[in-house]
Amino acid sequence: MRDRVLERLAREGILLEPDAAELVLTKEDPLAFVHTALSSLEQQPLIITLSDLVSRSSAIETSITPSVPQSVEEVATRDEHFLREVQSGRTIAGExxxxxxxxxxxTCEGNINDFARYFADRFKTIKRMLVHRRELAGCVPISKALKLDRDVRVVAIVNEVRETKNGHRMLEIEDEEARCLALILKDSSAISDSVVPDEVIGIVGKTNRKGEILVVDEIIRPDIPxxxxxxxxxxxxxxxxxxxxxxxxxxxxxxxxxxxxxxxxxxxxxxxxxxxxxxxxxxxxxxxxxxxxxxxxxxxxxxxxxxxxxxxxxxxxxxxxxxxxxxxxxxxxxxxxxxxxxxxxxxxxxxxxxxxxxxxxxxxxxxxxxxxxxxxxxxxxxxxxxxxxxxxxxxxxxxxxxxxxxxxxxxxxxxxxxxxxxxxxxxxxxxxxxxxxxxxxxxxxxxxxxxxxxxxxxxxxxxxxxxxxxxxxxxxxxxxxxxxxxxxxx
Ligand SMILES: [Fe+2]
Incomplete structure (x- = not known):
């Protein structure tokens, strides 16, 4: 792009000092910027300097971007800042x-207590995201879910994932108070969704008759909006x-x-x-x-x-x-x-x-x-x-x-x-x-x-x-x- 712009200007008889070229090339429309700047000069210098452009920049910026209201002071300050940056050779990147x-x-030492606290923080933080999911409205702790004879929703961290010899998948899940097994039947749509140990998930399912196992209908992920x-x-x-x-x-x-x-x-x-x-x-x-x-x-x-x-x-x-x-x-x-x-x-x-x-x-x-x-x-x-x-x-x-x-x-x-x-x-x-x-x-x-x-x-x-x-x-x-x-x- 640099070469194209400078060549085009040179063909028009417009030569720029290196610092002036740097300024021009930062503009969204470099050619329009130069033409507007030169139109306000009484006489075009042989080689355009940075100060030729900067001293007129307030008028130029206003004419190129009329939709953004800027005071003359703001624009002048910005261009003076830019000029200082270019002259000092320092960065013009932002913060x-x-x-x-x-x-x-x-702060961690890596002991067992640190790990317990770490996973508790993970559970708490991701649970906060999951409970806002519409599919998990009315979710209850695992201990309560196991006593209910209806569809239940829980949020849990996965301790273990294993495949049964019949092709089903068994999860061991846990929340702040209790743990239990959650079964994903091989003909359930949830079986196609991989679950990894230590992730925090939401489960929609039912408790089996004995009140020991959650049978999973759906796995809910926190996901991003x-x-x-x-x-x-x-x-x-x-x-x-x-x-x-x-x-x-x-x-x-x-x-x-x-x-x-x-x-x-x-x-x-x-x-x-x-x-x-x-x-x-x-x-x-x-x-x-x-x-x-x-x-x-x-x-x-x-x-x-x-x-x-x-x-x-x-x-x-x-x-x-x-x-x-x-x-x-x-x-x-x-x-x-x-x-x-x-x-x-x-x-x-x-x-x-x-x-x-x-x-x-x-x-x-x-x-x-x-x-x-x-x-x-x-x-x-x-x-x-x-x-x-x-x-x-x-x-x-x-x-x-x-x-x-x-x-x-x-x-x-x-x-x-x-x-x-x-x-x-x-x-x-x-x-x-x-x-x-x-x-x-x-x-x-x-x-x-x-x-x-x-x-x-x-x-x-x-x-x-x-x-x-x-x-x-x-x-x-x-x-x-x-x-x-x-x-x-x-
Ligand atoms: Fe690498």
Missing amino acids: VKVMRDITGNS LRGPMEKSDSSSSIAFVSDIHVGSNAFLQRPWNDMMSWLRNEGYYEGVRYVLVPGDCVDGIGVFPDQEEELLVDDIFKQYELLSELLKDIPDGIKLIVQPGNHDAVRPAEPQPAFPKEIKDMFDSQVLFVGNPCYVEIEGRLILSYHGRSMDDLIGSIKGLTYNNPLEAMKEMLRRRHLAPTYGGKTPIAPEKKDFLVIDAVPDFFVTGHVHGAGISDYRGVRLINASTWQAQTSYQRMHNFNPDPAKLPVVHLGTCKCLMKNFN
Whole structure:
């Protein structure tokens, strides 16, 4: 876009100083902006400077966007601010507000009492969502439901799921006071709906004659409310997601990485990319899987982060960088994971914002939930229809369950914090994950889902497990229009 705009202006005999070009290219309609600015000049200078444009910007902005009432002072202040930003070479990205993050808030020791308190918090938080479901109106505690001779509704956490030898499914469920068995008959419509241990569900059913077992008619999930298309905002910024870089691996994709950085520095920046978020697995780490050392180019974890820091220096100053850990990074493996420790942060530019995993951030009015995605290893295999080839479906299942890691005891270690940071209690505008090295964009009930690829080619470990990554893709989301595109650097 930059080249097209500047070429078009040059053909008209309009030459811009670099700073003036920067300003023009931030405008929604750069050509109209320049033409209006020049029409107010008595004589067109040979080369247009930034001050030629800024000194007339109040009139220009008013004429281009008449529907937005702005005082001359407001516009002038904004443009002076912009001018200072451009001259100082500092960021013009907006503020990134960290809305929820475990970093600095961890209190757990991991003992049995912590786990009891953790699951009680999960139950309480998701129950609050479920009791508002129309299908669960009039729900009662399990102890009461077992005494009633009519249709009942309960909210419970699932302790265990097993298949009976006759093809039925038996759940052991529990609430604050009691536990019981819940039977899903093999010919019930509910049998097609996978239930995973530790998720919180609503059940509509009946008690058997002896008052011991609930026979399930329907499973109710908290889910997210159905929303229409996202409303446009006046933001002109975009955010790009660069996941699973795996610096230090001998399969790191240097050439596609260089191409992507070149795009970010040029077209990407001029097309409005102002934020880059890295959803984890920044480096390959050490000892993450058996015989990993055979696949490492750099076998020192600190050197891996030094290299990462060098690679990220190519991102222009005007782009705000947000970095999150994943299961290959040098923080505790148990989720929620805090941001990197000081000794690693100190290797990076002070402008980089380090956050935990998961993390909610708000950028220019859009709420983004970023989660590395380790729990997909547990969900794929326990929920019918999920595969590594379509991580977006696993993300939908997380939203349906309002939890990022619904099942405990598998591959996803969980730190039993006082509060369950993995509950999806706020519905985001964008939900991004990495981890499975896939690439995709989808929608679920008005939430945009993004799985953010990788910068590592297929490793021999992945080859052995018949896993085919989809590397070197860059999802870019416009914060104003919410449109997404997937740039391919492969
Ligand atoms: Fe990864």
